[in-house]
Amino acid sequence: MSTTATATDSTTSEEVTGEAARRRTFAVISHPDAGKSTLTEALALHAAAITSAGAVHGKGERRGVTSDWMAMEQDRGISITSAALRIDYGDCVLNLLDTPGHADFSEDTYRVLSAVDCAIMLLDSAKGLEPQTLKLFEVCRARNMPVITFVNKWDRPGREPLELLDEIEQRIGLRPTPMNWPVGIAGDFRGLIDRADGSYTKLTRTPGGATRAREERVDPEQAAQAEGAEWTQAQEEIDLLGEIEAHFDEASFLAGESSPVLFGAALPNFGVSQLLEALVNLAPAPEDPVDADGAVRPVGAPFSGQVFKMQANMDKAHRDRMAFLRIASGRFERGMVLTHANTGKPFATKYTQAVFGSERSTIETAYPGDVIALVNAAALSVGDTLYAGKKVHFPPIPSFAPEHFAVARAKDAGRYKQFQRGIAQLDAEGVVQVLSSDVRGEQAPVLAAVGPLQFDVVAHRMSEEFRAPIELTHLDYSLARRTDAGSAPTAHALSGAEVLTRRADGELLVLVHNKYRLRVIKRDNPDLVLEPLLAGGVEAEE
Template identity: 80%
Template sequence: MSVDTAATARQEAEVANEAARRRTFAVISHPDAGKSTTTEALALHAAAISSAGAVHGKGDRKGVTSDWMAMEQDRGISITSAALRIDYEGQVLNLLDTPGHADFSEDTYRVLSAVDCAIMLLDSAKGLEPQTLKLFDVCRARRMPVITFVNKWDRPGREPLELLDEIEQRIGLRPTPLNWPVGIAGDFRGLVDRTTGDYVKLTRTPGGATKALEEVLDADRAAETEGEAWTAAQEEIELLEALGADYDEESFLAGKSSPVLFGAALSNFGVGQLLEAIVNLAPAPTAKLDVQERPRPVEKPFSGQVFKMQANMDKNHRDRMAFVRVSSGRFERGMVLTHAATGRPFATKYTQAVFGADRSTIDTAYPGDVIALVNAQALKVGDTLFDGPKVEFPPIPSFAPEHFVVARAVDAGKYKQFQKGIAQLDAEGVVQVLTSDVRGEQAPVLAAVGPLQFDVVRHRMEQEFRSPIEAAPLDYSVARRTDAESAPKLHALSGAEVLRRRSDGELLVLVHNKWRLRVIERDHPDLFMEPLLAGGVVEED
């Protein structure tokens, strides 16, 4: 074996070992299920932070670490995704927090393209809610393993067996509880580990700002302490065993079953058990398929894909940051990579790891890690960067927008700032920007999945780009992809307008509503109109 071959083999072995230590996952849920609080509680239990904040801060408690944007802190909701890197017991956890609000589901979809596992968060009182169902459909389409965490067990809610039945009946995912609550929802006493039989009694800490106190009791002590609540829990556990609701690694990794845990993130009950499940059960990074559906093994030379763009996280520098999921190889700061879309070199002098709003320079990274490339003006969402032999990963699709406004600068004297801001927000994917020769560049059409996205645009245009805008709604609710041959004919029809998406030049036809769309399809079957993505799957009429 030559010296070069031996060195390559050593580096590939190093990369494979490092990849095996990584767990890259996202937390998904319906709004108000406690997603950001759970994210914060996981960081607390992994000792990445000393005390937890709450989504709606109380007293002197700050907002969640992952919510860094001013609008998020003001409104108490997550409207951008955030990357948190946590070192825990020899493992590297890359936790990608996602927006909970349905209006920002496209950002969540991008994040799900960059993770290997999802934590599906359920409210103990509400169970599966609409946004949870939509996000699970994305996971199912990607065959992504899902761990379920039933949150808010310290508040009144439903029966645990009822929740499990709902999961199986509504989404076809077989639940396999890893632990079981003692005490009904609202009277949370502790958790029984179904593998060991140990009972962990939980004690609330003041405000839930620090880890909950845990005491392990044997069965006799537990029965003496908890009485009827313990007896009821044991009967339910026996029923689970009779039903064969036991964890199965093969079906979990295939996306057919889901390990289930119970807890209360705001009080830090059961979060430690969830953290252990992530470390022990969530899959490590594996080979990713390129555009030609060839696998790119993790130990091969560096490759990565941009899944998010974000500007102005640092108000002092007004920078533009590209978040890249490392797919293969060892990344070293200063590497000159190749931009697959253009074939041009891309220098990586300024590379950072991100913990919410806090950033630190990162020198090396491995498959599963998320790196932030600073001042990445040449990159956009979906771009591939690589070292060595060329590789390009499939693009990350855009969602079908349902809301449209015409944007204009309030102050004509700030048109340059207006242009710069609109272009920036388009590159980040905050909204889709559509243009046409008829409307002109001074009046682009902004397209969004939900109207709250326009509030973000207004806020950022005023605060970051100093160019307040007017946003006049358009009477369209449906978008379809079309081609150059059909575009002029569609544009001439009543209730339809053809525009070009600035980011990729693709032609979209906007139609007033689905009724009008059906009429056009009936009367003009020869015209090309193709559905776009909706919720991670092809939109249904």
């Protein structure tokens, strides 16, 4: 290699490393109705990416949230599928991956968590830690992912702030380190004290929270006179935090042992700018990725990335299939030809876009930490690796253990080809897991889901997008376990069990009625292979 080529490669690597350092790629995790989509809107609003925030349940002429682009999401006021929002903020590029809040769509959230470097754990000030939040946090813990906590809805009646901090530490073992502190109890939100310098920011609500809240820096002495007893109480609580040494520690935060805590209210846009600053200053930039063999690939190395989500028909006019890919290393340039690690075949990237909710724009270059959308990606599936230069293959993204099962059949036999195509596409996207068996046949695949609302999404999309309405027959199973060819005949003959094959990876799965039946089967058949499935890095419970 010539000296000029070596110098060029070095310059490119330095450029990529510098650009990667500017990236912050994160997801928001929460229980349903904690205000996740509203916070997503507020973050985009404060970063000047949009000029007016919508409401989760759009009323009148107000549009729905930017990240909720699917018709079902806008109709029901819930997030069904994850969305990628790229936001330029100061000298940083924020890649915000909004995720479904409803527990029935957990698997989409688990896939998204494999593509981020940090998570915002959103808590309702009145409810604290809820089941779905706990479940998602365990996935973050399994990945040693740094977590920033945002206590939302402080403008509404809720619990004491010290009580919420104690719950975080006691229930999930994460040491809370508040970065700011509210003046006024939940429901009487006056402003925020910055613990680092003692400054006070008074917040004034804007009509409907549609524009940025007015923030006014007030001298602490003036604030003490204006706020009276609420100021005194806040200062006493801050003093207590100092006594127990609840101070931010970067090493323990990055190790997933402690969590910076911020207070605010997303709907009226209180405290959102402070959260943005915390993301920029505290959240980690993309690190050197590790491949399936345990080898480190520097972020400055030639391009590599992994598909973490498939989505079809975001553009109804074109009926396309889009692959969301997180860049792990190197600089992406539109039009470059990559190699598909699974097949060794070339993959052209002529049509590549950045996605902001339902809006798209062509992207020319991107760097580690960025999320790009590859259009017409019929050859790709969730977990696939694309690369340039030296071959690399990243670890697969594990599927979540399904708990609900239903047999799907086409209502119109004349639409069977559309039925097959639709079911295969939804399986590739990860909307549901599609299982098959020789007994049931291809005309009656079994759909496996984390929650029953996934079946509603399937029925809606099969009817609206593929014009192949389906009927669903729910099965009385609640557990799935992995088995092998040697154990399959025995398992299939058991009462209360059924053996199916998952098409995507060819694995044999045994469906069982419930955990009690599973215990009996294992007791009576100790040599039978019945292995738990992995749930996003967390082993499913027996």
